[in-house]
Amino acid sequence: MYNSYDEKGDELDAKYSVESLRGGFDLIIESRGGSTGGRPPRNTDYARALVLHLRRMAEFGMVLDDLQVASSDAMRLPEKKRKIQPKGYTLPLELSTVSDFDELRLAIGRVTGEHETKSKKGGNRTKRLRLRMRWTDASSMSADSIATMLAQSDSSEEPTGDPKELSERVERARNRIRSKKAAPPKGQEKVPRTTAASDRYIRDPKVIAWVLEEAAGNCENCGSPAPFKRIDGEGFLEVHHVRPLGEGGPDIIENAAACCPNCHRRLHHDSAKNRIRRKLIASINRLKDFPVKI
């Protein structure tokens, strides 16, 4: 079970869970419970959470295929009798076409109320709901990651100073954009700074200087001249550790190569980076293939 959060990231009193399905998932929103029988009220932010979830799922381009009451009483009924149809809406419903989510929430509330009267059971006015969502991206995700993804809207994601977290968030945001419904980001006018301590290697500037001199303005990987001149007139090249420091590579000239920014990025991120690395070592006499040491 997960907690819902509002747009600012504040926790709401509303729990939900996710079950994976082929080509989608079920979102189960826990019912609101009154303070009956000495029990404290539960899920008091049910209505707000339902609206937020609907809006978020619309951002992802999800389709509401089917809606069911899922309280324990209702679960005794055959599935056909659990299905509800909010008046004024046709299922399957492409959520991005909905303009007023409060209106949809009210329609859902009315139809669950009617279901209540028909089944003649007392108890919760707001029922536990099962929203069957269609979303092809769900096939490659666990129920857990879908649930976490739904927990926060795009706007509530705080900017981060952690490079690893940042790149993970960039990936998630790109997936959202690919699912075509994400609005262009607002960004931030005032950029906050962090002074958080981060693990950085203290590199020897003499090694960098020696390697740059040796390269004499040409990339040691592709042989091309530096793509542009620095302010001081020197060609711009970056010094890369052929066996990364993070893998235990030494900070010595036999493990350092001057590269153009393009080759440098490729040595880090190209899908064929290992092949490029071996080729670089083979083509520069100075370089040695240091083993991974962790």
Ligand SMILES: [Zn+2]
């Ligand atoms: Zn290059």
Ligand SMILES: [Zn+2]
């Ligand atoms: Zn590098």
